[in-house]
Amino acid sequence: MKIEEVIRTVNQMKADRIIANYAIGGAVGATFYLEPVSTLDVDIFIEVHAMAGSSIISLDPIFSYLREHGCKMEGEYIVISGWPVQFLPASGPLLEEALDNAVEVDVDGEPVRVLTAEYLAAIALQTGRAKDKARLLQFIEAHALDRTKFEELVKRHQLVDRWRDFQQQFLNEE
Amino acid sequence: MSFDWQKVSESKQAYRRKLCALPIAEKLRLLDAIRERAVAIRAANHRQGIQVQEQPPDYGKKS
Numbered sequence: 675m676k677i678e679e680v681i682r683t684v685n686q687m688k689a690d691r692i693i694a695n696y697a698i699g700g701a702v703g704a705t706f707y708l709e710p711v712s713t714l715d716v717d718i719f720i721e722v723h724a725m726a727g728s729s730i731i732s733l734d735p736i737f738s739y740l741r742e743h744g745c746k747m748e749g750e751y752i753v754i755s756g757w758p759v760q761f762l763p764a765s766g767p768l769l770e771e772a773l774d775n776a777v778e779v780d781v782d783g784e785p786v787r788v789l790t791a792e793y794l795a796a797i798a799l800q801t802g803r804a805k806d807k808a809r810l811l812q813f814i815e816a817h818a819l820d821r822t823k824f825e826e827l828v829k830r831h832q833l834v835d836r837w838r839d840f841q842q843q844f845l846n847e848e
Numbered sequence: 849m850s851f852d853w854q855k856v857s858e859s860k861q862a863y864r865r866k867l868c869a870l871p872i873a874e875k876l877r878l879l880d881a882i883r884e885r886a887v888a889i890r891a892a893n894h895r896q897g898i899q900v901q902e903q904p905p906d907y908g909k910k911s
Contacts, residue, residue, distance in 0.1 A: 675884060677876045700905075702879065709867035710878040712886045717905075757883070766908030782873045801905050816868055 675756025677702065680716055681786045683743070683754050692739045695721040697776030697787040699762075699794060704809055706779060707791040707818040715751060715758040719773050719789070722763040736761055768793075768800060768831045791818050796827040799836050811844055 687693050700717030751758035764773040772793035778785050795813045798806035813819050828837045
């Protein structure tokens with residue numbers, strides 16, 4: 675199983691106009707800034723628009739394309755090179771902004787778009803599970819965040835109360 | 849016999865900094881290896897009837 679194959683496949687999807695824009699998020703995205711940690715899937719945020727005359731967003735074109743290229747569905751995941759992948763519509767202001775501000779990184783000659791550390795941290799704060807709080811703490815302890823940019827995101831996306839609670843609980847800050 | 853926990857902690861932090869600083873291609877290869885191991889462990893736990901629940905993310909939920 676190889677993540678680099680996942681990246682090549684997603685880039686090919688973009689070249690074939692199956693997706694317009696994408697960025698890797700979640701634990702794999704965090705790996706670009708932190709130590710590698712165990713994760714079982716790849717979260718890929720995508721720009722998706724509802725079909726004309728409908729409010730429904732369909733990922734069918736993505737799944738059809740990948741099935742034609744030998745990938746198999748497993749529940750809500752599509753398996754690419756052994757990795758379960760979730761394509762997640764970037765819905766909501768924070769995710770849309772995160773996708774727009776994603777950066778391109780070179781991985782052994784293959785470009786890949788990934789969310790920035792500040793957006794990954796803000797999304798973790800917003801999502802709020804125990805593992806998201808652990809990831810946010812990792813970003814802070816590794817000094818991987820631009821705190822000014824992060825705190826601007828916190829203010830802009832109404833996460834101030836959550837951030838204050840997090841600081842009090844884990845950082846002895848206020 | 850006593851442990852120097854301070855040294856143990858510093859050593860772990862130094863190792864984590866080293867992992868953080870690896871080239872991204874190397875980190876992704878490590879992810880591949882870590883996942884293979886995690887899948888094997890899950891399969892073994894499943895055979896023994898041990899289940900681990902993972903709460904799915906609720907991306908985009910309003911705060």
